[in-house]
Amino acid sequence: MKHPTEEHDLIRWIDGEMNETERTTFEERLKQDPALATEARQMRALSSSLRTHLPAEMRVPHEDFFNTQIQVRIAQMAQDDARAKQASSSWGDILQWMRQPWFALAGTAALAVLGFFMLSPATGDASESMILSSYTPNTNVQARTYHDNGAEATVLMLDGLDAVPAERKVSGINIQRSEVEPELASTTMYDHKGTAVLMISRDALGNPMLTPRG
């Protein structure tokens, strides 16, 4: 093992970090020490190879998706901020239900339930859809969504999910609109055909209750 000073001199010589006097002195020393000269030469060759084979810029895989995901996450952060300011709304109450442990639909399965609400039901333009809330019974799973304009589809990303067998059926509910009935403390959700598909209400004990419709 070399003395630290020798290691540092060698490194500084390889990296061109010596001043003229230091460099001249060190190169005189190399002439007197063939083993050190060989080591210095080889380490410099390695350094050169590293610079050749480690590009400072690389093409990002799926670069458009890379940008899109960043934009989606920025939008989600803004949405979260806005939502935090509206926590007292009735919708907020309902969405709180969906975060309760009882809402686990498939028990051990890490299925995600998403509520899709169209901002403009009349147009039917998917690009105007907005995800108001997502819930995953398995807390190790994070659900993220974004709209892919090219595919004209809303994409659901589940991070932390165990491998899902290809034959397993995964389904969701596409909600186009909803109606809140304050007197009954219930919300009925309708699909794109106008059919009521789900009602959220409370039972006699005040616990949230989901009732499939249609």
Add this chain to the structure above:
Amino acid sequence: MPASASTDPGEVSDLDLVKRSQAGDTRAFDVLVTRYRGRIYAMTYHLIQNETEAWDLAQEAFIKAWRALPSFKHDAGFYTWLYRIAHNVSYDWLRKKKIQGDGEFDDERTEHRVAAGAEATPRGDLAPDAALRNAELGQRIQEAIAKLSPEHRQVIVLREVEGLAYEEIAALIPCSLGTVMSRLFYARKKLQEQLHDVYETSN
């Protein structure tokens, strides 16, 4: 520190894009992402040595940058600032992986037993680049770097890829100048040891 990408005449400057981003213009920020994603991804990839993780960490760096934009003071270049964020994100990930102890990083245990001039030192006048095709040597180098500890991988990337001066590396890590030089020395020795057969083949 790493310099910003040179902008073509007529191209919107980083400063303008940053100011618009700070005002909430996500399209302006998207231009910055496009401009620097290749360099940030290269840095995270060299540090992490895993395409998927590097992709996620590069993205995380841009998200953190967006969140921190209100505090960006323009006293440093945007890329330099972004690079620090990406470096910290990647290095934190490496340290966590090391703490989890998956046994991947093994050179810390052997750092001080690699004797200068021992087998790790290639013999004779070797020309590894001529002995193997570039792609093959590149692959070997990537594999060798993947076996370095986070600390050694870090200084190799900062010095050989980004071309940072010792003082800049010391400020970024942060550590002393002597530590930077020692880590560089042992990191290169370790790489020589890993690539020993490459040199032998070409001899």
